[in-house]
Amino acid sequence: MRDVTSILPLVVKGLSFAADGRLLLDDVSFRLPKGGVTVIIGPNGAGKSLTLRLCHGLLGPSGGSVQWQGESSRRRHAMVFQRPVMLRRSARGNITHALGAVGLADASDRADSALARFGLAALADRPARLMSGGEQQRLAIARAWALEPEMLFLDEPSSQLDPGATRQIEEMVASLAAEGMTILMTTHDLGQARRLGQRILFLNRGKLIEDSPSEAFFAGAASPEARAFIAGDLLW
């Protein structure tokens, strides 16, 4: 990271979000220090993706706050979406476009090193939208990585992928975490949460029910909702 000051810890306080009179996220608070993989899990509609979007600033909260530390001329957190948004350009073009948008210099060199870093060099000139789902998601992560974020948000990054592509994505996430990138991701795959996460945030119906280290969570969750969720019961 080139900037000296860190944007972390991320402090989320009393975060709420309402749409059409329905409270979709209700008073969620947590603090995310530098490093590690934190996984948000919970049933559909729990507010997992919403939490990421609010933290990343794609949406404004109805209540509460998302606080980053320090000051930076540009956004130093990036996001990868469940369905990768691929511009109608080559793989390299997708990365150079993103670099140009945030004003990073040497776009061409950076793009090439991002492609090489994630094994996409051979696909550099391929139209991004003709690549496979797994390749597109790897490109989306490479594109986010090229922006040199200090923190990365991943919204169900492998939910649409086959097991092989899922393993590649997990390896990418693990290696980014090993290099010190702070990661907040959502998944509905409990195995993935167990494999990648050091800390689990369990959301249900817009409320943060549990916030514990991964091992403790899976060994014996404190709340009946979380225990039922792990056991595979439907939560209402």
Add this chain to the structure above:
Amino acid sequence: MDVSSAFTAALSLIFNLDPQFLQVVGLSLRVTLSALLLAAVIGLPLGALLAVARFRGRSMLIVLVNGLMGLPPVVAGLIVFLLLSRSGPLGYLGWLFSPAAMILAQTLLVLPIVIALTRSAVEELWREYREHLTSLGLTGRRAIPTLLWDGRFVLATGLLAGFGRASAEVGAVLIVGGNIAGYTRTMTTSIALETSKGDLPLALGLGIVLIALTIAINAAAFGASRVGARFAA
């Protein structure tokens, strides 16, 4: 009159390279393509802005622009005529009955088509790209260059529709151009004139040339967009 004499007239027009005929074709293309270029330069950014901006009266504006796609050419001609007439607000330009006036009138006709089709194409693209572009800090008008570039193959279709409208119309160019031989006479005004004079083979011959030119330009644009469209899959 029979069809074969029309084709004979068309072929002799083409192969004799009659300077008067070439002048008419040249002026037609110059007026139509200039109008299309102007409408594209103005209409593409405006259409994109209308797609990404949110303001009061936006829906009404969209309905208005969509409605203007059907603006009758004679009405567009009349408006430009009033603007450019001696006593009109732009009368001092002295453009009436000149190619410049014809370009202005056709721009007015093509502009709503370019704006409306750009708006709808860019809006769809924006729905798909919004979160990613917002994540990169490209919101509002900062998103427009990306959206126009990525929508280029769809937008080319909109421009072709505009070209079709301009090249086919006769009412506007007739009113503001005056169909002056050797100066403001286009293919469509020639066809109208020859028809009223009773020289139907010549009129039909000109019509065949006009259709052939339109198809040729469409084919070229279609081919170009097919080559590039693999990026827009």
